[in-house]
């Protein structure tokens with residue numbers, strides 16, 4: 001499912017608004033804390049606004065991101081995200097803005113509990129990436145991406161989103177969460193290669 005691409009393609013995200021980017025201009029590694037209880041429910045693919053849900057539903061949704069980390073080393077980009085509850089059918093998308101670009105041009109999304117794929121904005125696959133997933137309370141997902149997959153960027157910024165069908169058999173309704181808000185995405189500071 002690449003539904004998140006729809007969300008990532010919205011104007012709000014494309015403008016690349018950065019929250020909390022003052023202070024140290026560059027780093028190799030950073031962890032961004034994310035608000036809890038801010039999950040949005042979308043009726044279908046056309047629904048870009050969504051509806052906020054109550055805290056208990058937010059937790060149970062399986063998409064409520066608590067924090068995420070990115071570490072740009074000499075050879076890899078390591079990313080991880082922590083959830084209040086992570087479910088085995090949650091799709092997690094990391095978005096990458098490379099070399100100071102204002103829009104993300106590479107994305108990582110999990111395919112199953114062991115594998116993810118890096119793809120371009122046009123949907124074309126770039127490479128497969130192993131992932132480590134721990135579902136349940138305080139669940140996490142992590143991946144280590146070869147820099148080659150990203151075109152050896154000198155610097156990059158990372159954001160993350162999660163989606164999950166409310167009841168896939170019955171409707172196209174999804175739960176979604178994103179770093180920051182859908183109106184104002186939080187990107188990491190610019191991460192230079194360690």
Ligand SMILES: [Ca+2]
Nearest residue numbers: 035036064065
């Ligand atoms: Ca959240």
